[in-house]
Amino acid sequence: MSEREERSSFQSLAIRHVEACARSRADDARREIGDVLRMSNLPWEAYEDALSSIRANARVALHFHPDRPAADGRSVAESLLEDGMYRSQFDTGISNGSVSAYPGGARDLWERKLFGGAYHREGAANAERPKYGALDLLSHPDGPAPRFGSCYLLLAPGVSRRCTFTYLDSHQDPDEKGTLDEFDDVMAALLRDAFLEEGALGERPLTPRRLLNRLKNGLGKPRPDPSSRSARRNLNAYIEAQVHGAVSLSDDADVLVADPSFRGTDAGRTLERLASLHSLDLRWHRGFELRADRVPADFRGPGMPSLAGRIARNGRVDAAAIGAAAFDLKRNPEAWSDRGSYAEVLQELKYLWHVLVRYGQPVPVHRLRSLTNSGDVI
Structure with missing residues:
Protein backbone atom coordinates (compact mmCIF):
# COMPACT_ATOMS: atom_id res chain seq x y z
CA MET A 1 0.00 0.00 0.00
CA HIS A 285 -15.67 42.43 2.58
CA ARG A 286 -16.56 45.54 4.60
CA GLY A 287 -14.48 44.60 7.63
CA PHE A 288 -14.97 45.63 11.26
CA GLU A 289 -13.54 48.51 13.22
CA LEU A 290 -14.34 49.83 16.66
CA ARG A 291 -13.23 52.85 18.61
CA ALA A 292 -11.22 51.71 21.61
CA ASP A 293 -13.26 53.87 23.97
CA ARG A 294 -16.42 52.04 22.89
CA VAL A 295 -15.23 48.52 23.65
CA PRO A 296 -17.62 47.08 26.26
CA ALA A 297 -16.46 45.55 29.54
CA ASP A 298 -19.35 43.09 29.77
CA PHE A 299 -18.72 41.01 26.63
CA ARG A 300 -15.71 38.66 26.80
CA GLY A 301 -14.52 40.15 30.05
CA PRO A 302 -13.62 43.40 31.84
CA GLY A 303 -10.09 43.39 30.41
CA MET A 304 -11.25 44.11 26.88
CA PRO A 305 -11.32 47.95 27.08
CA SER A 306 -7.78 48.21 28.41
CA LEU A 307 -6.49 45.73 25.82
CA ALA A 308 -8.22 47.67 23.05
CA GLY A 309 -6.70 50.91 24.27
CA ARG A 310 -3.26 49.33 24.27
CA ILE A 311 -3.33 48.04 20.69
CA ALA A 312 -5.54 50.65 18.99
CA ARG A 313 -4.22 52.57 16.01
CA ASN A 314 -5.57 56.08 15.57
CA GLY A 315 -7.98 55.26 18.35
CA ARG A 316 -9.51 52.31 16.49
CA VAL A 317 -9.23 48.54 16.69
CA ASP A 318 -9.50 46.37 13.58
CA ALA A 319 -8.36 42.93 12.46
CA ALA A 320 -4.90 44.15 11.48
CA ALA A 321 -4.36 45.84 14.86
CA ILE A 322 -5.22 42.63 16.71
CA GLY A 323 -2.94 40.66 14.40
CA ALA A 324 -0.04 43.06 14.95
CA ALA A 325 -0.47 42.60 18.70
CA ALA A 326 -0.52 38.81 18.34
CA PHE A 327 2.73 38.91 16.36
CA ASP A 328 4.34 41.21 18.93
CA LEU A 329 3.22 38.86 21.69
CA LYS A 330 4.93 35.98 19.90
CA ARG A 331 8.19 37.94 19.50
CA ASN A 332 8.21 39.73 22.86
CA PRO A 333 6.09 37.82 25.40
CA GLU A 334 7.87 39.51 28.29
CA ALA A 335 6.52 42.87 27.14
CA TRP A 336 3.01 41.56 27.75
CA SER A 337 3.67 39.86 31.10
CA ASP A 338 1.71 42.53 32.94
CA ARG A 339 -1.44 41.02 31.39
CA GLY A 340 -0.56 37.41 32.16
CA SER A 341 1.10 34.42 30.52
CA TYR A 342 1.54 34.06 26.76
CA ALA A 343 -1.47 31.72 26.56
CA GLU A 344 -3.63 34.08 28.63
CA VAL A 345 -2.83 37.13 26.52
CA LEU A 346 -3.34 35.17 23.30
CA GLN A 347 -6.77 34.16 24.58
CA GLU A 348 -7.54 37.81 25.38
CA LEU A 349 -6.67 38.80 21.82
CA LYS A 350 -8.99 36.09 20.50
CA TYR A 351 -11.75 37.44 22.72
CA LEU A 352 -11.10 40.97 21.46
CA TRP A 353 -11.65 39.72 17.92
CA HIS A 354 -15.03 38.35 19.06
CA VAL A 355 -15.83 41.79 20.48
CA LEU A 356 -14.89 43.36 17.17
CA VAL A 357 -17.14 40.99 15.21
CA ARG A 358 -20.02 41.61 17.59
CA TYR A 359 -19.76 45.40 17.99
CA GLY A 360 -17.49 46.67 15.23
CA GLN A 361 -18.76 48.94 12.48
CA PRO A 362 -18.15 48.34 8.76
CA VAL A 363 -15.40 50.37 7.17
CA PRO A 364 -17.04 53.36 5.43
CA VAL A 365 -17.37 52.94 1.68
CA HIS A 366 -15.33 56.05 0.89
CA ARG A 367 -12.43 54.62 2.89
CA LEU A 368 -12.81 51.23 1.23
CA ARG A 369 -12.47 52.90 -2.14
CA SER A 370 -9.44 54.88 -1.04
CA LEU A 371 -7.70 51.59 -0.26
CA THR A 372 -7.79 50.52 -3.89
CA ASN A 373 -5.62 51.94 -6.63
CA SER A 374 -8.42 51.71 -9.15
CA GLY A 375 -11.07 53.15 -6.87
CA ASP A 376 -13.22 50.09 -7.50
CA VAL A 377 -13.80 47.64 -4.67
CA ILE A 378 -14.27 44.10 -5.94
Whole structure:
Protein backbone atom coordinates (compact mmCIF):
# COMPACT_ATOMS: atom_id res chain seq x y z
CA MET A 1 0.00 0.00 0.00
CA SER A 2 1.41 3.39 -0.95
CA GLU A 3 1.68 6.23 1.55
CA ARG A 4 -1.07 8.09 -0.26
CA GLU A 5 -3.40 5.09 -0.11
CA GLU A 6 -2.60 4.52 3.55
CA ARG A 7 -3.46 8.10 4.42
CA SER A 8 -6.68 7.84 2.47
CA SER A 9 -7.69 4.82 4.52
CA PHE A 10 -7.65 6.84 7.76
CA GLN A 11 -9.72 9.57 6.15
CA SER A 12 -12.17 7.05 4.72
CA LEU A 13 -12.58 5.39 8.11
CA ALA A 14 -13.35 8.76 9.71
CA ILE A 15 -15.94 9.66 7.08
CA ARG A 16 -17.57 6.23 7.25
CA HIS A 17 -17.81 6.44 11.05
CA VAL A 18 -19.63 9.78 10.96
CA GLU A 19 -21.83 8.57 8.12
CA ALA A 20 -22.83 5.49 10.14
CA CYS A 21 -23.69 7.65 13.15
CA ALA A 22 -25.87 9.87 10.99
CA ARG A 23 -27.54 6.90 9.31
CA SER A 24 -28.50 5.47 12.70
CA ARG A 25 -30.40 8.68 13.46
CA ALA A 26 -31.86 9.25 10.00
CA ASP A 27 -35.34 7.83 10.66
CA ASP A 28 -35.88 10.10 13.66
CA ALA A 29 -34.41 13.02 11.75
CA ARG A 30 -36.76 12.55 8.82
CA ARG A 31 -39.75 12.33 11.16
CA GLU A 32 -38.72 15.64 12.71
CA ILE A 33 -38.23 17.18 9.26
CA GLY A 34 -41.69 15.95 8.28
CA ASP A 35 -43.21 17.53 11.39
CA VAL A 36 -41.61 20.90 10.64
CA LEU A 37 -42.73 20.74 7.02
CA ARG A 38 -46.33 19.96 8.02
CA MET A 39 -46.44 22.74 10.61
CA SER A 40 -44.98 25.13 8.02
CA ASN A 41 -47.39 24.02 5.28
CA LEU A 42 -44.51 22.90 3.05
CA PRO A 43 -44.39 19.82 0.80
CA TRP A 44 -41.68 17.22 1.20
CA GLU A 45 -40.46 18.18 -2.27
CA ALA A 46 -39.38 21.58 -0.91
CA TYR A 47 -36.99 19.79 1.41
CA GLU A 48 -35.71 17.44 -1.29
CA ASP A 49 -35.08 20.36 -3.67
CA ALA A 50 -33.10 22.22 -1.01
CA LEU A 51 -31.09 19.10 -0.15
CA SER A 52 -30.27 18.50 -3.81
CA SER A 53 -29.04 22.08 -4.11
CA ILE A 54 -26.80 21.66 -1.06
CA ARG A 55 -25.29 18.48 -2.46
CA ALA A 56 -24.60 20.09 -5.82
CA ASN A 57 -23.50 23.59 -4.80
CA ALA A 58 -22.62 24.02 -1.13
CA ARG A 59 -19.09 25.18 -0.37
CA VAL A 60 -16.99 25.00 2.76
CA ALA A 61 -15.34 28.19 4.02
CA LEU A 62 -11.99 27.99 5.81
CA HIS A 63 -11.59 31.04 8.03
CA PHE A 64 -8.15 32.30 9.04
CA HIS A 65 -6.29 35.33 10.33
CA PRO A 66 -3.60 35.98 7.69
CA ASP A 67 -1.13 37.75 9.96
CA ARG A 68 -0.99 35.26 12.84
CA PRO A 69 2.47 33.75 13.47
CA ALA A 70 2.88 30.04 12.73
CA ALA A 71 5.20 27.79 14.72
CA ASP A 72 8.03 28.34 12.23
CA GLY A 73 7.86 32.14 12.48
CA ARG A 74 6.10 32.75 9.19
CA SER A 75 2.70 34.35 9.10
CA VAL A 76 -0.31 32.27 8.09
CA ALA A 77 -0.52 34.15 4.78
CA GLU A 78 3.18 33.54 4.09
CA SER A 79 2.78 29.85 4.86
CA LEU A 80 -0.18 29.59 2.50
CA LEU A 81 1.72 31.41 -0.24
CA GLU A 82 4.90 29.37 0.06
CA ASP A 83 3.36 25.96 0.70
CA GLY A 84 0.22 26.24 -1.40
CA MET A 85 -1.60 24.10 1.15
CA TYR A 86 -4.06 24.73 3.96
CA ARG A 87 -2.90 22.65 6.92
CA SER A 88 -4.53 21.34 10.08
CA GLN A 89 -3.98 22.80 13.52
CA PHE A 90 -1.93 19.74 14.42
CA ASP A 91 0.47 20.78 11.65
CA THR A 92 0.58 24.54 12.19
CA GLY A 93 0.21 24.86 15.95
CA ILE A 94 -2.32 27.65 15.34
CA SER A 95 -5.92 27.64 16.46
CA ASN A 96 -8.57 30.33 16.42
CA GLY A 97 -10.68 28.15 18.68
CA SER A 98 -9.40 25.66 21.22
CA VAL A 99 -5.60 25.76 21.59
CA SER A 100 -5.40 22.02 22.27
CA ALA A 101 -4.20 20.36 19.03
CA TYR A 102 -1.68 17.98 20.61
CA PRO A 103 -1.79 14.36 21.81
CA GLY A 104 -3.99 14.17 24.87
CA GLY A 105 -5.32 17.70 24.37
CA ALA A 106 -9.02 18.46 24.29
CA ARG A 107 -9.15 18.59 20.48
CA ASP A 108 -7.29 15.30 20.23
CA LEU A 109 -9.78 13.65 22.58
CA TRP A 110 -12.91 14.93 20.87
CA GLU A 111 -11.52 13.97 17.46
CA ARG A 112 -11.01 10.44 18.78
CA LYS A 113 -14.68 10.27 19.72
CA LEU A 114 -16.06 12.09 16.68
CA PHE A 115 -14.18 9.97 14.14
CA GLY A 116 -14.23 6.65 15.97
CA GLY A 117 -10.48 6.66 16.56
CA ALA A 118 -9.71 6.70 12.83
CA TYR A 119 -6.86 9.19 13.24
CA HIS A 120 -5.50 7.42 16.32
CA ARG A 121 -4.66 4.20 14.54
CA GLU A 122 -1.09 3.09 14.11
CA GLY A 123 0.51 4.87 11.16
CA ALA A 124 -1.81 7.90 11.17
CA ALA A 125 0.17 11.16 11.04
CA ASN A 126 -0.76 14.63 12.24
CA ALA A 127 -0.76 15.81 8.63
CA GLU A 128 -3.76 13.54 8.02
CA ARG A 129 -5.94 15.28 10.59
CA PRO A 130 -8.98 17.14 9.25
CA LYS A 131 -9.06 20.86 8.55
CA TYR A 132 -11.88 22.79 10.20
CA GLY A 133 -14.24 25.16 8.46
CA ALA A 134 -17.95 25.89 8.17
CA LEU A 135 -20.54 25.10 5.54
CA ASP A 136 -21.40 28.26 3.63
CA LEU A 137 -25.13 28.00 2.97
CA LEU A 138 -26.29 31.63 3.11
CA SER A 139 -23.35 33.53 1.57
CA HIS A 140 -22.84 35.94 4.43
CA PRO A 141 -20.18 38.50 3.39
CA ASP A 142 -18.11 37.97 6.55
CA GLY A 143 -18.33 34.20 6.08
CA PRO A 144 -20.32 31.51 7.88
CA ALA A 145 -18.12 31.49 11.02
CA PRO A 146 -16.21 34.78 11.37
CA ARG A 147 -15.19 34.04 14.95
CA PHE A 148 -12.45 31.86 13.45
CA GLY A 149 -10.89 34.44 11.16
CA SER A 150 -11.20 37.78 9.42
CA CYS A 151 -10.51 36.21 5.99
CA TYR A 152 -11.69 32.99 4.42
CA LEU A 153 -11.14 30.66 1.52
CA LEU A 154 -14.11 29.21 -0.29
CA LEU A 155 -13.50 25.66 -1.46
CA ALA A 156 -14.90 24.20 -4.64
CA PRO A 157 -18.26 22.41 -4.19
CA GLY A 158 -16.68 19.04 -4.96
CA VAL A 159 -14.55 19.23 -1.79
CA SER A 160 -17.72 19.07 0.30
CA ARG A 161 -18.04 15.44 -0.77
CA ARG A 162 -15.08 14.51 1.43
CA CYS A 163 -16.25 16.46 4.44
CA THR A 164 -18.07 15.52 7.59
CA PHE A 165 -20.33 18.00 9.36
CA THR A 166 -21.61 18.71 12.84
CA TYR A 167 -24.46 21.02 13.71
CA LEU A 168 -22.66 23.62 15.80
CA ASP A 169 -19.12 23.23 17.04
CA SER A 170 -17.66 19.73 17.37
CA HIS A 171 -16.06 20.55 20.75
CA GLN A 172 -19.62 20.56 22.14
CA ASP A 173 -20.00 16.91 21.11
CA PRO A 174 -23.27 17.51 19.23
CA ASP A 175 -25.48 14.57 18.39
CA GLU A 176 -26.34 15.94 14.96
CA LYS A 177 -23.66 15.10 12.40
CA GLY A 178 -23.38 13.71 8.91
CA THR A 179 -22.03 13.86 5.37
CA LEU A 180 -23.66 15.15 2.19
CA ASP A 181 -24.97 11.63 1.56
CA GLU A 182 -26.33 11.39 5.11
CA PHE A 183 -27.38 14.95 5.84
CA ASP A 184 -30.89 14.55 7.28
CA ASP A 185 -29.71 14.73 10.89
CA VAL A 186 -28.02 18.09 10.34
CA MET A 187 -30.97 19.41 8.33
CA ALA A 188 -33.43 18.38 11.04
CA ALA A 189 -31.55 20.52 13.56
CA LEU A 190 -31.34 23.42 11.11
CA LEU A 191 -35.06 23.32 10.31
CA ARG A 192 -35.92 22.94 14.00
CA ASP A 193 -34.10 26.17 14.81
CA ALA A 194 -35.68 27.97 11.86
CA PHE A 195 -39.13 26.83 13.03
CA LEU A 196 -38.79 27.42 16.77
CA GLU A 197 -36.54 30.48 16.73
CA GLU A 198 -37.39 31.94 13.31
CA GLY A 199 -33.67 32.20 12.77
CA ALA A 200 -30.68 29.99 12.06
CA LEU A 201 -27.02 30.20 11.05
CA GLY A 202 -26.79 33.74 12.41
CA GLU A 203 -29.65 35.09 10.30
CA ARG A 204 -33.00 36.36 11.48
CA PRO A 205 -35.81 36.30 10.50
CA LEU A 206 -35.43 32.97 8.76
CA THR A 207 -38.45 30.67 8.74
CA PRO A 208 -38.34 27.13 7.30
CA ARG A 209 -40.01 28.37 4.13
CA ARG A 210 -37.49 31.17 3.62
CA LEU A 211 -34.59 28.88 4.50
CA LEU A 212 -35.54 26.16 2.03
CA ASN A 213 -36.17 28.73 -0.68
CA ARG A 214 -32.74 30.30 -0.09
CA LEU A 215 -31.06 26.91 -0.25
CA LYS A 216 -32.87 25.88 -3.42
CA ASN A 217 -32.50 29.12 -5.35
CA GLY A 218 -29.47 30.84 -3.88
CA LEU A 219 -26.67 28.31 -3.68
CA GLY A 220 -26.19 27.88 -7.41
CA LYS A 221 -26.06 31.60 -8.17
CA PRO A 222 -22.92 33.77 -8.37
CA ARG A 223 -21.82 34.90 -4.93
CA PRO A 224 -22.95 38.47 -4.15
CA ASP A 225 -20.30 41.18 -3.81
CA PRO A 226 -19.26 41.04 -0.12
CA SER A 227 -18.26 44.72 -0.03
CA SER A 228 -21.83 45.81 -0.75
CA ARG A 229 -23.59 43.83 1.98
CA SER A 230 -23.90 43.97 5.75
CA ALA A 231 -22.03 41.48 7.90
CA ARG A 232 -24.08 38.90 9.79
CA ARG A 233 -21.65 38.70 12.77
CA ASN A 234 -22.39 35.03 13.35
CA LEU A 235 -20.27 33.99 16.32
CA ASN A 236 -21.95 30.75 17.37
CA ALA A 237 -24.57 29.28 15.02
CA TYR A 238 -22.76 27.46 12.22
CA ILE A 239 -22.52 24.04 10.65
CA GLU A 240 -18.94 23.01 11.29
CA ALA A 241 -17.18 21.21 8.46
CA GLN A 242 -14.26 18.84 8.87
CA VAL A 243 -12.35 18.54 5.60
CA HIS A 244 -10.63 15.19 5.21
CA GLY A 245 -7.59 14.99 2.97
CA ALA A 246 -5.19 17.56 1.59
CA VAL A 247 -6.43 21.05 0.76
CA SER A 248 -4.49 22.49 -2.15
CA LEU A 249 -5.13 26.15 -2.88
CA SER A 250 -4.68 25.61 -6.62
CA ASP A 251 -6.84 22.50 -6.84
CA ASP A 252 -9.44 22.90 -4.10
CA ALA A 253 -10.05 26.63 -3.50
CA ASP A 254 -11.39 29.24 -5.90
CA VAL A 255 -12.34 32.33 -3.87
CA LEU A 256 -10.45 34.32 -1.22
CA VAL A 257 -12.43 36.90 0.78
CA ALA A 258 -10.29 39.26 2.84
CA ASP A 259 -10.66 41.93 5.49
CA PRO A 260 -9.97 45.47 4.18
CA SER A 261 -7.77 46.37 7.17
CA PHE A 262 -5.01 44.40 5.44
CA ARG A 263 -5.04 46.51 2.25
CA GLY A 264 -1.61 48.09 1.85
CA THR A 265 -0.01 45.96 4.59
CA ASP A 266 2.50 43.13 4.26
CA ALA A 267 -0.28 40.64 4.98
CA GLY A 268 -2.51 42.21 2.33
CA ARG A 269 0.22 42.15 -0.31
CA THR A 270 0.87 38.51 0.53
CA LEU A 271 -2.83 37.75 0.09
CA GLU A 272 -2.78 39.47 -3.30
CA ARG A 273 0.21 37.38 -4.42
CA LEU A 274 -1.48 34.28 -3.04
CA ALA A 275 -4.62 34.94 -5.05
CA SER A 276 -2.64 35.62 -8.22
CA LEU A 277 -0.43 32.55 -7.87
CA HIS A 278 -3.30 30.15 -7.25
CA SER A 279 -5.90 31.80 -9.53
CA LEU A 280 -8.19 32.70 -6.65
CA ASP A 281 -10.92 35.29 -7.09
CA LEU A 282 -9.86 37.87 -4.48
CA ARG A 283 -12.66 39.87 -2.90
CA TRP A 284 -12.84 42.22 0.09
CA HIS A 285 -15.67 42.43 2.58
CA ARG A 286 -16.56 45.54 4.60
CA GLY A 287 -14.48 44.60 7.63
CA PHE A 288 -14.97 45.63 11.26
CA GLU A 289 -13.54 48.51 13.22
CA LEU A 290 -14.34 49.83 16.66
CA ARG A 291 -13.23 52.85 18.61
CA ALA A 292 -11.22 51.71 21.61
CA ASP A 293 -13.26 53.87 23.97
CA ARG A 294 -16.42 52.04 22.89
CA VAL A 295 -15.23 48.52 23.65
CA PRO A 296 -17.62 47.08 26.26
CA ALA A 297 -16.46 45.55 29.54
CA ASP A 298 -19.35 43.09 29.77
CA PHE A 299 -18.72 41.01 26.63
CA ARG A 300 -15.71 38.66 26.80
CA GLY A 301 -14.52 40.15 30.05
CA PRO A 302 -13.62 43.40 31.84
CA GLY A 303 -10.09 43.39 30.41
CA MET A 304 -11.25 44.11 26.88
CA PRO A 305 -11.32 47.95 27.08
CA SER A 306 -7.78 48.21 28.41
CA LEU A 307 -6.49 45.73 25.82
CA ALA A 308 -8.22 47.67 23.05
CA GLY A 309 -6.70 50.91 24.27
CA ARG A 310 -3.26 49.33 24.27
CA ILE A 311 -3.33 48.04 20.69
CA ALA A 312 -5.54 50.65 18.99
CA ARG A 313 -4.22 52.57 16.01
CA ASN A 314 -5.57 56.08 15.57
CA GLY A 315 -7.98 55.26 18.35
CA ARG A 316 -9.51 52.31 16.49
CA VAL A 317 -9.23 48.54 16.69
CA ASP A 318 -9.50 46.37 13.58
CA ALA A 319 -8.36 42.93 12.46
CA ALA A 320 -4.90 44.15 11.48
CA ALA A 321 -4.36 45.84 14.86
CA ILE A 322 -5.22 42.63 16.71
CA GLY A 323 -2.94 40.66 14.40
CA ALA A 324 -0.04 43.06 14.95
CA ALA A 325 -0.47 42.60 18.70
CA ALA A 326 -0.52 38.81 18.34
CA PHE A 327 2.73 38.91 16.36
CA ASP A 328 4.34 41.21 18.93
CA LEU A 329 3.22 38.86 21.69
CA LYS A 330 4.93 35.98 19.90
CA ARG A 331 8.19 37.94 19.50
CA ASN A 332 8.21 39.73 22.86
CA PRO A 333 6.09 37.82 25.40
CA GLU A 334 7.87 39.51 28.29
CA ALA A 335 6.52 42.87 27.14
CA TRP A 336 3.01 41.56 27.75
CA SER A 337 3.67 39.86 31.10
CA ASP A 338 1.71 42.53 32.94
CA ARG A 339 -1.44 41.02 31.39
CA GLY A 340 -0.56 37.41 32.16
CA SER A 341 1.10 34.42 30.52
CA TYR A 342 1.54 34.06 26.76
CA ALA A 343 -1.47 31.72 26.56
CA GLU A 344 -3.63 34.08 28.63
CA VAL A 345 -2.83 37.13 26.52
CA LEU A 346 -3.34 35.17 23.30
CA GLN A 347 -6.77 34.16 24.58
CA GLU A 348 -7.54 37.81 25.38
CA LEU A 349 -6.67 38.80 21.82
CA LYS A 350 -8.99 36.09 20.50
CA TYR A 351 -11.75 37.44 22.72
CA LEU A 352 -11.10 40.97 21.46
CA TRP A 353 -11.65 39.72 17.92
CA HIS A 354 -15.03 38.35 19.06
CA VAL A 355 -15.83 41.79 20.48
CA LEU A 356 -14.89 43.36 17.17
CA VAL A 357 -17.14 40.99 15.21
CA ARG A 358 -20.02 41.61 17.59
CA TYR A 359 -19.76 45.40 17.99
CA GLY A 360 -17.49 46.67 15.23
CA GLN A 361 -18.76 48.94 12.48
CA PRO A 362 -18.15 48.34 8.76
CA VAL A 363 -15.40 50.37 7.17
CA PRO A 364 -17.04 53.36 5.43
CA VAL A 365 -17.37 52.94 1.68
CA HIS A 366 -15.33 56.05 0.89
CA ARG A 367 -12.43 54.62 2.89
CA LEU A 368 -12.81 51.23 1.23
CA ARG A 369 -12.47 52.90 -2.14
CA SER A 370 -9.44 54.88 -1.04
CA LEU A 371 -7.70 51.59 -0.26
CA THR A 372 -7.79 50.52 -3.89
CA ASN A 373 -5.62 51.94 -6.63
CA SER A 374 -8.42 51.71 -9.15
CA GLY A 375 -11.07 53.15 -6.87
CA ASP A 376 -13.22 50.09 -7.50
CA VAL A 377 -13.80 47.64 -4.67
CA ILE A 378 -14.27 44.10 -5.94
